[in-house]
Amino acid sequence: MSHDHSHGDLQADQDCADFLERIVYFIDNELDDADCTAVRVHLDSCNPCLVKYDLQRTVKSVVARSCSETAPDDLRERVRLRIREVQVQITTSVDARE
Template identity: 35%
Template sequence: MTDCGCDKAKRDLEEYLRNEVCSTNSADIREHLEHCASCQEEALLARTLTEAVQRACKETAPEDLKLQVMAKLRAAQATH
C-alpha cells in the first residue's frame, strides 16, 4: 500500500465512504486517513452530513402539509 496523498483521498472520499472504490484504492485511502488529521476531519464531516441527510429522508411530512401541497398543485393544474 502507498499513501495516496490528500488530493486523491479528498477527491475520492465520498466514493470511499460509500464503499464504491476498488479494494486497492480503498486500502490506500484508509491508510492515508489513519495518518492525516486534516483528511480525518473531512471524512468525519462527510459521514456526519451523510447520516443527517439519511435521517432527514426517513422523516415524513405532516398530513396537514401534504393536503395543503396537494390542494395547491390541483389548483395550479386547474388554471393551466
C-alpha cells in the same frame, strides 16, 4: 504521524487532495480493496483529512435521512388546503378581469 499542513508541504497537500477525491467513493463503498486500504491508512495518519471525511460522512447521512422523511399527514393536508385556496383566488382574479 499526522500531516502538518501549516508548513506548506506541497507533496502532502497533493497526497491529501488525491485522497479527498476518493473519500466520496470510499464512503459509498465504491473502491476496490486496495484503494480502501490506502484510504484507511491515510485517514489513520492525517487528521485534517479525517476531519473532512467525518464531515462528508455526516452531511451524506443527514441528506439521506432528510430525503426519506415524509411530512406528517396534518401538515400535508394544510398545504393541500392552502394550495386550493390560492387556486381559487387566482381563478377568481382571472375571471374578474375577463
